[in-house]
Every structure is written in C-alpha cells, then in structure tokens.
Amino acid sequence: MSAGTLAPFGRARASLAGRTILQVIPRLDAGGAERTTIDVADALVRAGARALVASEGGRLASELQAIGGVLLPFPAATKNPLAMLLNVRKLARLMIAERVDLVHARSRAPAWVSLGACRIAERPLVTTYHGAYNGASTLKLRYNSVMARGDVVIANSQFTADMITRLYPQARDRLCVIPRGTDLRAFSPASVERTRVVRLRETWGLAPHERVVLVAARLTAWKGQRILVEAAHLLQAHGLEDVRYILAGDAQGRDGYVRELDALIQKCGLAGVVSRVGHCDDMPAALMIASVLAVPSIDPEAFGRVAVEAQAMGAMVVASDRGAVAETVLAPPQTPAEARTGWRIPPGDPQALADALKAALTMGATAREAISRRARAHVESRFSLEQMTRETLAAYLSALPG
Numbered sequence: 001m002s003a004g005t006l007a008p009f010g011r012a013r014a015s016l017a018g019r020t021i022l023q024v025i026p027r028l029d030a031g032g033a034e035r036t037t038i039d040v041a042d043a044l045v046r047a048g049a050r051a052l053v054a055s056e057g058g059r060l061a062s063e064l065q066a067i068g069g070v071l072l073p074f075p076a077a078t079k080n081p082l083a084m085l086l087n088v089r090k091l092a093r094l095m096i097a098e099r100v101d102l103v104h105a106r107s108r109a110p111a112w113v114s115l116g117a118c119r120i121a122e123r124p125l126v127t128t129y130h131g132a133y134n135g136a137s138t139l140k141l142r143y144n145s146v147m148a149r150g151d152v153v154i155a156n157s158q159f160t161a162d163m164i165t166r167l168y169p170q171a172r173d174r175l176c177v178i179p180r181g182t183d184l185r186a187f188s189p190a191s192v193e194r195t196r197v198v199r200l201r202e203t204w205g206l207a208p209h210e211r212v213v214l215v216a217a218r219l220t221a222w223k224g225q226r227i228l229v230e231a232a233h234l235l236q237a238h239g240l241e242d243v244r245y246i247l248a249g250d251a252q253g254r255d256g257y258v259r260e261l262d263a264l265i266q267k268c269g270l271a272g273v274v275s276r277v278g279h280c281d282d283m284p285a286a287l288m289i290a291s292v293l294a295v296p297s298i299d300p301e302a303f304g305r306v307a308v309e310a311q312a313m314g315a316m317v318v319a320s321d322r323g324a325v326a327e328t329v330l331a332p333p334q335t336p337a338e339a340r341t342g343w344r345i346p347p348g349d350p351q352a353l354a355d356a357l358k359a360a361l362t363m364g365a366t367a368r369e370a371i372s373r374r375a376r377a378h379v380e381s382r383f384s385l386e387q388m389t390r391e392t393l394a395a396y397l398s399a400l401p402g
Helices: 009-016 032-046 061-066 081-097 108-121 138-148 158-167 169-174 194-203 225-237 255-267 283-289 305-313 350-361 365-382 385-399
Strands: 020-024 050-055 070-073 102-105 125-129 152-155 175-177 211-216 243-248 274-278 292-295 316-320 343-345
Touching: 009 385, 020 032, 020 108, 032 050, 032 061, 032 385, 050 061, 061 070, 081 108, 102 108, 102 385, 108 125, 108 138, 125 138, 125 158, 125 385, 138 158, 152 158, 152 169, 152 385, 158 169, 158 175, 169 175, 194 283, 211 225, 211 283, 211 350, 225 243, 225 255, 225 274, 225 350, 255 274, 283 305, 292 305, 292 350, 305 316, 305 365, 316 350, 316 365, 343 350
Parallel strands: 020 050, 020 102, 050 070, 102 125, 125 152, 152 175, 211 243, 211 292, 243 274, 292 316, 316 343
Antiparallel strands: none
C-alpha cells in the first residue's frame, strides 16, 4: 500500500471525529519522532478526535496539553523484559478504559507492548519506522521487526521503506511512505523576529561579524560531530576566518563522548571556535543565524528532519550522502548543478566536509539566493506539515474497521 492509495483527508477528518487515537512514545523530548507526535496530535484535535499520548513526559508535554491533547503518564521507555510484559496488560486496561479506537506506536520497546495490548483489546495498531535501526543479528532483527508488524506500517522515507521491504518483505502490502512534515509557517524567514535572532546570537556568544556553521543533533558519535571538528581544523589551517562552529544538542547522558569531543577541540586548537551550546529551543532562529547547516552523520539518516527545516529557512545545507539524504537534499551527480538545493558528501570524510563548507561559505550572494529559493520550493512541494498530517490521518482511517 502506498501513501497515494490511502483514503482522502476530507473523509479521514469526517470519520475520525469522535474517535480516540492513542500514540505511544518513550518520552516527549527533542527529536523527529517526538515532534511528529505533537504535530499529529494537533491534527487529530482539529479533526475532532481525542488525541492521547502514553509517555513518560518531557519538555514537549506542555505543548501537547496546550493544543488539546492528553498526556497519559506511562512507563513507555522501559526496555526491561519483565516490565514490558507487565506493561502489556496495563496498556490494554488503559485502552479499554479510555475507549481507544487505534494505537500508533513510534518506538520499538513500546511497540512490543502496544502489539500485545492491541491483541488483548482487539484494536488496530499503526507503527512508524522512524529510524534505520542498527543490528544484523537474528535476535536484533527480530526485536526491530515489531515496527513492521502494524496493521499499517509507515515509513518516513523511501529509503526506510526499501529497507523494511528488504528485511521484512511480509510487510510490503501494509506499507506506506509518509515523509516527515515541516511547519512552513514557523520555518520561514519572514516568521522569525529579529529580536529572536539577536537574543540567540548573544546566548551563543557570537560576535556581529562571525558566520555560523551549525550542527543541530544530539551528541552521539554517529551524528558526526567529530568529523565537523576535524573539518573546522582543516579550514582554519587554510585561513578561513570569522567562522564559528556551533554544536547544538543534548548529550543525553553520553558523558564519555562529550569528553572526547572537548579533548579533540582542545587538541585542534579550536577552543572558542567550536562551541557546544546544548539544546536549542528556537530552531527557526538558529537556522536563521546559520550560514551553513552541516549534517555530518556517519550512519544513515532515515529521514533527516533538520536538513529539511534548514532548506525551508533558506540556509545552505551540507549533508553526508547516506540514507534518505538523496531524497531531502538535491545535489550532483543525481541532480544538475543548476538545480542543487545543497551539498552531499561522503560520510566520515573531514576533507570532503571542509571542501563543501568552504564552497557554501564563499559562494556569492546571487548564487546563494538562487539555492535558497530552490530549497524552499523543494520543501514546499514534498515535505509540508499539512501533507504529512493529511496522509497520517488517512492511514489511521484505513486501519480502522468498517
């Protein structure tokens, strides 16, 4: 089943009115799955449905409540097998008490719990394959397989869909591709007040003349912050000045990796040039500041939300050419140079990253403006929030009986 064969959104809105839809996710902190949970909850409320989220909470919980969604405190993050087994009946009782019509699981451990609970309560299950989950062992593949066991299985990119089809061919007829959507009103240069930009530059300690290369990702080795530091070292050695490299993202307990990053920054003589700034609450302003957004991931990105948001804001994008990046960032050789919306580079290659960053940073104003216009148009045509929520609600409708 493809996204194009799902029920029209108008019918989905009418049929979902009065229904209760439960999304299950470990926590409501930063991330593509978490942001999508809130966006879909908002669309459900606007369609007249009850939007419930079973989660341990997090920084987005208040936003969920503000849009009319309901947080159901639930230990969804646990991976302890005994706790998960106990959670199955706990979730089933919760579903029956709340008269849930459909469950949407967005992570593997809670998806196993949701699968068991849906069988007990006889409710349909939708799953979203948000990541290119690691693991080649039989045990790991079986653990990951739960994300391909929904009555409807949503892939967040064609790359992800191809991976699911290869690993779990039995899911082919239940599979649809719904790319992550971007709020084109929030991620628009015209929507970002100058005071927000000034405030964030001050918070990050930027001088007025300094340009910014931004990496906006949680601090984990596969996101490639080390590659960015090495590329910054190469650029500084070749005389590229007045550039600050900002690493924005939570460590999420990875203290060892943070120490490695800090040691590498010191070793390369980049103290005060490369800065860790923690989580950023205002990504539109951050992308307004960025001359270039870098996505130096080592492992495949199943979608790559921030690269799309950056293009919506008109920022230059340099991304590792793995996973779904070929769908989100248009660049040679697959795309003619005059149609590029960014740069794609080999993963794990500091020199290639440095070369692309230099090309983006030294490009003339006219060429930059042309790329910005193409990038915005690319996002508008394929990755709007309205398109994502419309297709997701249609997927719900297709999974509901009758």
